[in-house]
Amino acid sequence: MGLLTTIASVYEQLDANEAARIYVLDCGLRAQQLKHLSRLSSTRMPNLELRVAPFKHAGTFARNRKMSGSSAPYARVMLARLLADESRAIYLDVDTCVCSALGPLWRTDLAGCTAGAVVDPFIKVRANDQPHSVILTEEERSAPYFNSGVMLIDLDAWRARNVEAKILEHLDRHAGAMRFCDQTSLNQVLCGDIHWLDERYNFLVRHGRWQPAMTILHFVDNPKPWEVANFHACYRPWYRVWVRWHLGHAATWWVVPWWNPLHFWLRPIFRNYVLGSKPFVSVCQLLMRLGLLRWIGLSEQKITSYTSLRR
Numbered sequence: 211m212g213l214l215t216t217i218a219s220v221y222e223q224l225d226a227n228e229a230a231r232i233y234v235l236d237c238g239l240r241a242q243q244l245k246h247l248s249r250l251s252s253t254r255m256p257n258l259e260l261r262v263a264p265f266k267h268a269g270t271f272a273r274n275r276k277m278s279g280s281s282a283p284y285a286r287v288m289l290a291r292l293l294a295d296e297s298r299a300i301y302l303d304v305d306t307c308v309c310s311a312l313g314p315l316w317r318t319d320l321a322g323c324t325a326g327a328v329v330d331p332f333i334k335v336r337a338n339d340q341p342h343s344v345i346l347t348e349e350e351r352s353a354p355y356f357n358s359g360v361m362l363i364d365l366d367a368w369r370a371r372n373v374e375a376k377i378l379e380h381l382d383r384h385a386g387a388m389r390f391c392d393q394t395s396l397n398q399v400l401c402g403d404i405h406w407l408d409e410r411y412n413f414l415v416r417h418g419r420w421q422p423a424m425t426i427l428h429f430v431d432n433p434k435p436w437e438v439a440n441f442h443a444c445y446r447p448w449y450r451v452w453v454r455w456h457l458g459h460a461a462t463w464w465v466v467p468w469w470n471p472l473h474f475w476l477r478p479i480f481r482n483y484v485l486g487s488k489p490f491v492s493v494c495q496l497l498m499r500l501g502l503l504r505w506i507g508l509s510e511q512k513i514t515s516y517t518s519l520r521r
């Protein structure tokens with residue numbers, strides 16, 4: 211569902227005189243999804259060429275930590291190989307939504323660097339995710355850490371500088387030792403070879419962290435927009451695209467668990483309107499004073515964290 215919406219959002223921002231080629235890194239899509247995708251692109255996306263690049267190397271990463279049970283993130287390590295005919299690419303995660311034209315990003319001069327990326331505002335510096343066995347200099351520890359969900363890549367430089375082999379080697383040596391998997395290997399191998407992009411090209415949306423007028427929104431939080439009916443304003447651009455492109459297609463309905471009232475509807479209502487609200491906090495504090503909350507695992511700290519979540 212994320213994939214379909216990301217693609218539709220890219221298409222919506224194309225000018226009539228622009229054309230684009232999108233490669234879907236297929237890490238095990240269902241036949242039904244592929245059919246829907248090719249029907250959409252052939253009927254409603256005339257200036258878009260869609261190619262499916264099967265990612266068959268998941269076995270290579272068997273020892274590496276999976277993300278939500280999947281080795282799919284590792285596909286981007288092999289980008290230069292999967293996009294053999296291309297010399298430049300914008301990589302997008304499937305939890306992104308493009309909100310304005312990508313032309314300026316596409317035309318960005320990488321100034322000789324292999325890739326362009328945005329600093330991750332939560333991880334910030336490389337010291338925050340390092341394999342224990344690696345000792346970095348102070349300079350390396352404080353070097354900025356980028357989020358790999360959006361990258362502008364010079365694929366020729368990537369090939370010439372053997373980036374893939376270096377990342378594979380790093381991943382092999384430190385399998386399972388990094389919290390953020392291949393993202394940390396990418397940061398290691400591309401350190402000093404990154405052109406820093408403006409935050410607008412990969413704005414990490416977290417609950418309540420929201421600014422309009424960003425070019426690419428990246429929904430890094432769980433649950434993802436397609437997993438729950440999240441009413442927070444930051445999710446609206448994503449929903450708008452989904453409604454415009456996919457609501458009319460029964461093939462996509464099963465992906466969104468709208469038929470599960472507790473999970474899909476009630477949980478976000480609770481999260482958005484109850485957790486952290488003044489009455490909720492007062493009731494919790496009262497119950498805590500009466501000693502009734504300790505045995506269900508709630509603490510003052512936890513309740514305060516809900517309050518900050520709301521802001």
Ligand SMILES: [Mn+2]
Pocket residue numbers: 303304305306359428429430
């Ligand atoms: Mn992502």
